[in-house]
Amino acid sequence: MAKKVIIVSYYWPPAGGPGVQRWLKFVKYLRDFDIEPILYVPKNPSYPIIDETFSDDIPKDITILKQSIIEPYAFATLFSKKKTKKISKGIIAKEKQTLIEKLLLYIRGNFFIPDARKYWVKPSVKFLKKYITEHTIETIITTGPPHSLHLIGLKLRKQLPIKWVADFRDPWTTIGYHEELKLTKKSKRKHYKLEAEVLQTADQIVTTSFTTREEFLNLTKQPIEVITNGYDVEKHAKTSLDEKFTISHIGSLLSERNPEILWEVLSELIQTDATFATDFQLQFAGVVSDRIQRKITAAGLSNHTIYFGYVSHQKALQLQRASQVLLVIEIDAEKTKGIIAGKLFEYMAAERPIIGIGPKDADISKIIQETNTGRYFLYTEKEKLKAEIVAYYEAFKTKQLQTSPIGLQKYSRKALTKKLADLLHKLS
Numbered sequence: 178m179a180k181k182v183i184i185v186s187y188y189w190p191p192a193g194g195p196g197v198q199r200w201l202k203f204v205k206y207l208r209d210f211d212i213e214p215i216l217y218v219p220k221n222p223s224y225p226i227i228d229e230t231f232s233d234d235i236p237k238d239i240t241i242l243k244q245s246i247i248e249p250y251a252f253a254t255l256f257s258k259k260k261t262k263k264i265s266k267g268i269i270a271k272e273k274q275t276l277i278e279k280l281l282l283y284i285r286g287n288f289f290i291p292d293a294r295k296y297w298v299k300p301s302v303k304f305l306k307k308y309i310t311e312h313t314i315e316t317i318i319t320t321g322p323p324h325s326l327h328l329i330g331l332k333l334r335k336q337l338p339i340k341w342v343a344d345f346r347d348p349w350t351t352i353g354y355h356e357e358l359k360l361t362k363k364s365k366r367k368h369y370k371l372e373a374e375v376l377q378t379a380d381q382i383v384t385t386s387f388t389t390r391e392e393f394l395n396l397t398k399q400p401i402e403v404i405t406n407g408y409d410v411e412k413h414a415k416t417s418l419d420e421k422f423t424i425s426h427i428g429s430l431l432s433e434r435n436p437e438i439l440w441e442v443l444s445e446l447i448q449t450d451a452t453f454a455t456d457f458q459l460q461f462a463g464v465v466s467d468r469i470q471r472k473i474t475a476a477g478l479s480n481h482t483i484y485f486g487y488v489s490h491q492k493a494l495q496l497q498r499a500s501q502v503l504l505v506i507e508i509d510a511e512k513t514k515g516i517i518a519g520k521l522f523e524y525m526a527a528e529r530p531i532i533g534i535g536p537k538d539a540d541i542s543k544i545i546q547e548t549n550t551g552r553y554f555l556y557t558e559k560e561k562l563k564a565e566i567v568a569y570y571e572a573f574k575t576k577q578l579q580t581s582p583i584g585l586q587k588y589s590r591k592a593l594t595k596k597l598a599d600l601l602h603k604l605s
Contacts, residue, residue: 180212180316180602180605181315182207182318183215183216183217183242183308183316185301185319185326186217187297189201189216191228191229191231191232192224193227193487193490195519196346199346199385199406200344201231201235202594204216206591206594206595207597209591211598214239215239215242216241217242219297220246230490230491242304248293248294249289282358286359286364287364290364291324291371291372294325295328297329298329305333306337315605316342317330318341318343319344321343321346321349327343327379330343331374340380340604340605341378342381342600343375343376343379343381345382346385346406349372349375350365350369352512376399377399380400381402383402383404384403384404386515386517386540387540388539390403402600404593404600405522405588406517406593407589408523409589409590410591411494416495416498416499418500418501419501421457422458422569423458423459423500423501424500425502426462427463428463429463430466432468435466436556438556439534440478442566443566444477446563446566446567459473459481459482460482460500461482461483462492463486464486493520497527500527500529501573503527503531503532505518505520505521505531505533506534507539509535509556510536514537514538516539517544521541524551525550525582528582532562533553534562536555547583547584549581
């Protein structure tokens with residue numbers, strides 16, 4: 178008989194973006210490994226991005242429990258709908274913040290700890306406690322961010338004889354935008370206290386990166402397993418490569434993910450090589466911050482750049498497979514070493530060369546090197562980056578631009594789900 182497991186997630190179809198994909202894909206395959214997933218999700222969420230195509234991956238006849246949630250961001254739109262939507266996506270401008278932005282960030286950081294979904298905790302605990310007892314559920318999983326969902330697991334673990342898995346898609350107190358929330362010393366202490374309590378109480382902790390695991394090992398003695406995000410083995414219509422030398426970035430590009438060395442290199446190549454200028458095209462699918470768009474314009478790249486805005490996941494996959502080169506960019510900071518963008522694994526499966534730019538010793542650097550899927554550069558390595566782009570372009574001109582990936586199978590969604598299922602069976 179399959180083991181029943183409740184999964185508490187804020188993001189679920191029709192939510193779009195990377196937050197929904199991890200557990201949607203796990204749920205897609207869990208039944209293959211004798212796990213019966215039961216979803217607990219909000220009834221009336223305020224998702225910043227919608228993508229109806231994700232609904233196609235929901236297994237038939239699966240149990241989905243829904244309860245209403247209070248969404249403070251909905252009230253915040255009374256001040257500024259545009260600013261609120263950006264903050265809810267994690268887009269925080271450091272420069273020239275308006276008074277409204279400063280106020281919204283202060284309120285978000287100090288009145289909603291750990292985050293704006295904190296008011297869903299109490300009613301969820303009440304509902305799930307009753308459901309777990311009536312249906313003899315032995316295991317619950319919470320996934321964050323939003324990290325307030327881990328407080329649901331924390332309270333249930335203290336009240337019921339269940340096992341609890343806390344899944345961290347991103348870090349908590351070391352997440353990139355945490356320092357921008359204008360936290361008071363009291364608020365910071367509360368975050369650290371809640372984080373420590375979750376890490377020390379969960380029966381099993383799961384992270385998506387190796388760096389986050391090392392960080393958490395200093396805070397708890399509970400077992401921690403790395404289960405990265407991955408790619409799905411899907412049948413796709415044959416996609417022809419772009420005739421242009423397209424360099425594409427898929428996903429949000431926040432203000433601090435701004436590799437000026439890349440814009441400089443591309444600008445120099447356009448100015449010095451007329452053929453490159455004719456062939457080159459820069460593409461973005463997803464939200465790109467105003468600051469980065471201004472830098473791209475200042476570099477003289479506007480006439481070579483296409484901004485698609487948010488596209489469906491299926492369209493994103495198509496763009497990946499058609500592009501000549503794919504970009505993965507992370508903030509140049511110690512705190513971002515453990516961020517592994519979910520798109521990286523889909524990039525690898527697309528078998529197009531990857532250019533990664535980010536901090537020293539980043540997890541994405543190790544994965545790109547291990548799988549032989551591209552090259553990784555620091556923000557200081559402008560000439561090396563330029564040489565690689567030139568090499569890619571020369572290969573493009575002779576139709577020889579390709580990759581030879583190694584060992585991708587362990588990053589398939591089904592292989593990762595098996596790893597998760599093995600953990601869940603061991604908890605029994």
